[in-house]
Amino acid sequence: MSDLFDLPKTYDFKSVEQRLYAWWESQGYFAPRSDPQHRPFVMSMPPPNVTGELHLGHAMFVSMEDLMTRHSRMRGVPTLWLPGTDHAGIATQLQVEKDLLRTEEVTREEIGREAFVERTWAWKRKYGGIITEQLRRLGASCDWSRERFTLDEGLSRAVREAFVRLYEKGLIYRGTYLINWSPGLRTAVSDLEVEYSEEEVTLYYFKYLLKGSDEFIPVATARPETILGDTAVAVHPEDERFASLVGKTAIVPILAREIPVIADEYVDREFGTGALKITPGHDPADYEIGRRHNLPVINVLRKDATMSEAAGPYAGMDRFECRKRMWADMQAAGLTIRTEPYRTQIPRSQRGGEIIEPMVSTQWFVRIKPLAEPALEVVRDGRLRIIPEHFAKVYANWLENIRDWCISRQLWWGHRIPAWHCSACGKITVARQDPDRCAHCGSTEIEQDPDVLDTWFSSGLWPFSTLGWPDDTPDLRAFYPTTIMETGYDILFFWVARMVMMGLEFTGRLPFDTVYLHGLIRDEQGRKMSKTLANVIDPLEVMDEFGADALRLTLLTGSSPGNDMNLSVPRVQANRNFANKVWNAGRLVIRAVQRAPAERDPSTALTLSDRWILARRVQLLRNVDRLFQGFQYGEAGRQIYEFFWGEFADWYLEAAKLQAAESPGRALRSVEIQVRVLDTCLRLLHPYTPFVTEELWGRLRDACLAHQAGLAPPEGWSEALIVASWPQAGSEADDEESIRRFELLREIIRTIRNARAEKQIDPGHRIGAIVGAGHENSWLQEQAPLLSAFARLDPEALVLRERIDAPPAGSLPLTAGGIEIYLIQAGAVDVHEEGERVSRQLQAVEAQIERLESLLAGPFATRAPAEIVAAERKKLEQAREEAARLRIQRDALRGEAS
RNA sequence: GGGCGGUUAGCUCAGUUGGUUAGAGCGUUGCGUUGACAUCGCAAAGGUCGUAGGUUCGAGUCCUAUACCGCCCACCA
Numbered sequence: 001m002s003d004l005f006d007l008p009k010t011y012d013f014k015s016v017e018q019r020l021y022a023w024w025e026s027q028g029y030f031a032p033r034s035d036p037q038h039r040p041f042v043m044s045m046p047p048p049n050v051t052g053e054l055h056l057g058h059a060m061f062v063s064m065e066d067l068m069t070r071h072s073r074m075r076g077v078p079t080l081w082l083p084g085t086d087h088a089g090i091a092t093q094l095q096v097e098k099d100l101l102r103t104e105e106v107t108r109e110e111i112g113r114e115a116f117v118e119r120t121w122a123w124k125r126k127y128g129g130i131i132t133e134q135l136r137r138l139g140a141s142c143d144w145s146r147e148r149f150t151l152d153e154g155l156s157r158a159v160r161e162a163f164v165r166l167y168e169k170g171l172i173y174r175g176t177y178l179i180n181w182s183p184g185l186r187t188a189v190s191d192l193e194v195e196y197s198e199e200e201v202t203l204y205y206f207k208y209l210l211k212g213s214d215e216f217i218p219v220a221t222a223r224p225e226t227i228l229g230d231t232a233v234a235v236h237p238e239d240e241r242f243a244s245l246v247g248k249t250a251i252v253p254i255l256a257r258e259i260p261v262i263a264d265e266y267v268d269r270e271f272g273t274g275a276l277k278i279t280p281g282h283d284p285a286d287y288e289i290g291r292r293h294n295l296p297v298i299n300v301l302r303k304d305a306t307m308s309e310a311a312g313p314y315a316g317m318d319r320f321e322c323r324k325r326m327w328a329d330m331q332a333a334g335l336t337i338r339t340e341p342y343r344t345q346i347p348r349s350q351r352g353g354e355i356i357e358p359m360v361s362t363q364w365f366v367r368i369k370p371l372a373e374p375a376l377e378v379v380r381d382g383r384l385r386i387i388p389e390h391f392a393k394v395y396a397n398w399l400e401n402i403r404d405w406c407i408s409r410q411l412w413w414g415h416r417i418p419a420w421h422c423s424a425c426g427k428i429t430v431a432r433q434d435p436d437r438c439a440h441c442g443s444t445e446i447e448q449d450p451d452v453l454d455t456w457f458s459s460g461l462w463p464f465s466t467l468g469w470p471d472d473t474p475d476l477r478a479f480y481p482t483t484i485m486e487t488g489y490d491i492l493f494f495w496v497a498r499m500v501m502m503g504l505e506f507t508g509r510l511p512f513d514t515v516y517l518h519g520l521i522r523d524e525q526g527r528k529m530s531k532t533l534a535n536v537i538d539p540l541e542v543m544d545e546f547g548a549d550a551l552r553l554t555l556l557t558g559s560s561p562g563n564d565m566n567l568s569v570p571r572v573q574a575n576r577n578f579a580n581k582v583w584n585a586g587r588l589v590i591r592a593v594q595r596a597p598a599e600r601d602p603s604t605a606l607t608l609s610d611r612w613i614l615a616r617r618v619q620l621l622r623n624v625d626r627l628f629q630g631f632q633y634g635e636a637g638r639q640i641y642e643f644f645w646g647e648f649a650d651w652y653l654e655a656a657k658l659q660a661a662e663s664p665g666r667a668l669r670s671v672e673i674q675v676r677v678l679d680t681c682l683r684l685l686h687p688y689t690p691f692v693t694e695e696l697w698g699r700l701r702d703a704c705l706a707h708q709a710g711l712a713p714p715e716g717w718s719e720a721l722i723v724a725s726w727p728q729a730g731s732e733a734d735d736e737e738s739i740r741r742f743e744l745l746r747e748i749i750r751t752i753r754n755a756r757a758e759k760q761i762d763p764g765h766r767i768g769a770i771v772g773a774g775h776e777n778s779w780l781q782e783q784a785p786l787l788s789a790f791a792r793l794d795p796e797a798l799v800l801r802e803r804i805d806a807p808p809a810g811s812l813p814l815t816a817g818g819i820e821i822y823l824i825q826a827g828a829v830d831v832h833e834e835g836e837r838v839s840r841q842l843q844a845v846e847a848q849i850e851r852l853e854s855l856l857a858g859p860f861a862t863r864a865p866a867e868i869v870a871a872e873r874k875k876l877e878q879a880r881e882e883a884a885r886l887r888i889q890r891d892a893l894r895g896e897a898s
Numbered sequence: 899g900g901g902c903g904g905u906u907a908g909c910u911c912a913g914u915u916g917g918u919u920a921g922a923g924c925g926u927u928g929c930g931u932u933g934a935c936a937u938c939g940c941a942a943a944g945g946u947c948g949u950a951g952g953u954u955c956g957a958g959u960c961c962u963a964u965a966c967c968g969c970c971c972a973c974c975a
Binding site for chain 2: 007009010011196203219220221222223234266267268270271272273275276277278279283284285286287288344345358388390391393394397398401489490492493520546557558559560562563564565566567568570571573574575576577578579580581583584585586587588589590591592627630632634635638641642649650653657750753754756757758760763844848851855858859860861862863864865868871872
């Protein structure tokens with residue numbers, strides 16, 4: 001008999017995952033079916049860094065996007081999920097630099113730009129496949145034939161086109177402004193790449209001596225080295241303390257430079273000393289004040305953040321060293337007042353965490369307001385939907401206060417800025433094709449700008465550049481705009497907003513009409529995962545241990561849109577168990593198919609359990625449909641899980657075992673229903689757990705096709721589950737009555753099981769029962785075999801009646817859903833103890849009756865909707881019946897006791 | 899300083915049109931293993947949904963205030 005089991009009793013994901021993935025891919029299932037009739041479903045994958053390694057963030061987006069993709073594909077919609085990788089300028093360059101230093105002990109400067117870029121390409125060719133390989137392990141059903149890389153030829157052309165267009169429109173300009181400078185990386189970074197952390201620093205109070213006088217103005221600063229770049233001291237125009245000093249001249253310590261004392265409303269009289277030193281070269285606020293007052297800008301820092309020549313005696317010194325020395329020298333000169341600890345926001349690099357220095361520098365910028373306006377409008381008028389909705393506010397808030405975007409980076413790895421400087425006329429030539437002469441004066445003495453573009457500039461074009469833009473390609477026509485953008489909320493500004501702006505600007509259309517934002521994955525205590533905390537969970541290890549399906553299911557059902565998720569490994573394990581449960585339920589059904597009789601008996605009607613599971617199936621389909629429409633994938637997954645395990649496996653399959661023994665006609669009927677429901681579940685689960693469902697579904701199909709009766713679900717079989725159709729509920733009416741009855745039956749069985757457990761009745765001991773079921777008696781009679789099997793009753797000693805006149809002596813009285821049950825041969829009954837128990841039960845029911853009575857006597861009865869009131873009335877009725885039964889039971893026990 | 903999110907069982911989380919004895923997984927306790935599954939089965943204990951008000955016939959679910967935690971944005975030296 002065991003020969004029928006050619007399936008291992010434990011789901012072995014290791015032998016399944018790789019094989020199935022390769023098969024899906026080779027069959028071309030990931031590519032969109034071409035169907036001009038249907039509007040396709042299109043999603044661009046957020047491109048992971050080409051040198052990256054899989055982390056849970058990737059696992060999250062892959063799981064979510066693959067779910068959407070598989071669902072859409074099964075619905076018969078042409079579906080394209082377009083993958084790719086990002087060149088990730090800074091991250092990749094750093095990695096290659098590090099590698100160079102480690103292996104050859106040379107810096108990038110030593111080998112030169114051209115060689116370094118070539119080395120980086122080599123690195124990309126060597127390691128760029130790792131991340132995509134890892135995405136495959138998760139089951140990502142994206143169309144690899146369309147895979148793109150932000151630095152490949154087509155995308156580079158798109159970037160260039162975009163740059164030139166913006167430049168020609170005057171939306172890109174080059175200028176000298178205060179920017180965020182990253183000394184370690186020696187490049188400018190955008191505002192978004194600077195993070196502020198509150199830290200304890202020192203606030204230094206010192207004297208600004210006034211020229212030709214003993215007087216001084218007290219000033220405070222956290223960065224004494226910037227004193228060297230001061231070009232004014234400012235006070236509030238209405239500050240009486242300093243009113244007489246405005247217009248006088250102050251002397252910069254050490255350098256003895258003369259600077260004016262000015263008045264500006266920006267100064268806060270209450271803060272610090274009430275006087276502010278102005279360093280336009282190294283502070284954003286000072287920069288603005290400097291502009292208002294036409295102050296000179298002095299740059300005291302070099303690119304590596306050592307002090308520049310302007311710092312006089314401190315030139316060449318590290319800025320923090322300078323800070324100390326400067327203060328010491330000022331102390332010696334009697335210019336210091338005091339120091340105090342001070343908490344303030346320190347700007348740090350998002351990458352690496354080094355302190356960012358505001359610095360004046362010549363950079364390229366995008367004039368962002370004209371782009372931001374339309375991007376705001378689409379959210380305001382609802383054309384762009386953001387899920388969850390509250391992020392729309394965050395999005396709008398950011399765009400409303402946005403400032404010009406510094407897009408040039410002093411890096412080597414990236415899209416070179418298509419601008420040439422002419423040494424003859426000094427003008428700039430920006431062109432789609434590399435020019436050989438200056439567009440203004442015709443000189444051939446031109447040189448390309450050394451900078452590259454911010455990586456996010458090319459990312460912003462992703463939804464259309466990947467489809468062939470700026471060319472009018474068939475893909476662009478067929479698949480743009482895309483349908484949905486799924487990504488983490490942490491890159492809403494970095495990426496999503498910029499895609500919207502660029503999409504509207506360059507294509508005149510929204511690049512997608514829905515943005516779905518998932519939350520971040522944290523550790524079990526809700527902390528961010530980081531190497532220093534050593535709390536990083538490696539998705540690859542998790543998949544090795546529990547399988548890709550288990551990880552996916554955990555990420556998908558454990559989260560809700562926009563909310564962070566604390567991942568716990570035990571939960572992954574629980575979902576591994578679920579995959580195994582699915583596997584074993586599948587084995588059971590497959591075996592049932594293999595053993596099922598071949599002859600149909602048309603006279604075989606459906607049993608209660610049949611009708612129940614079919615009705616519940618329809619309800620489930622409706623719920624899942626509704627939830628999917630509302631992007632409630634987590635809740636949908638949980639409902640499928642509960643249905644599969646808690647109803648189909650625990651109850652229906654157990655009932656089916658009984659039916660198999662009844663008659664051949666009944667057995668076949670039951671198998672058909674098992675196949676139908678299992679098939680539906682596998683289809684519904686496939687977007688969550690693609691591997692186990694595909695593997696099982698194929699085997700189920702083969703077993704069914706091998707059967708003489710030709711078993712098949714109404715949807716029919718197809719060559720693979722991944723391309724099978726999504727199940728539909730149809731228009732059948734809900735069979736509520738079957739559901740109600742079976743649930744009552746379950747309640748009765750549970751009540752008996754509980755009593756047996758409490759009374760420690762040997763599970764093998766079949767006991768008798770007398771059931772008084774009132775008007776439920778007629779249908780319940782038919783369920784006697786099921787009842788006795790499930791509750792382990794002696795079928796000979798199970799009596800079902802409408803009414804029981806007198807509780808049998810020595811029996812254990814129970815009630816379930818208004819049905820009275822007396823267990824016989826349940827061992828010695830302590831009539832006193834049971835009397836207490838029944839009394840307590842009765843009290844509870846009476847309390848409920850009281851509550852319901854007063855509820856129904858109040859305004860509820862007239863104000864609440866009729867069906868709600870009716871439901872409560874019904875409950876009251878049932879409670880009264882229940883109370884009546886309990887009273888009889890109680891009185892009987894009392895009678896026995898006396 | 900502004901904005902947003904969270905606060906539900908010991909732990910991790912669900913609970914979207916407000917319906918009236920609140921759910922899951924893990925953990926805990928008890929019982930159970932010869933045929934789908936011990937990666938299992940049958941049961942049990944355990945929350946009144948941060949706090950205070952309000953709207954409503956009715957609120958975990960809406961409103962206001964408040965506490966705590968977290969996040970985002972912001973040029974007070």
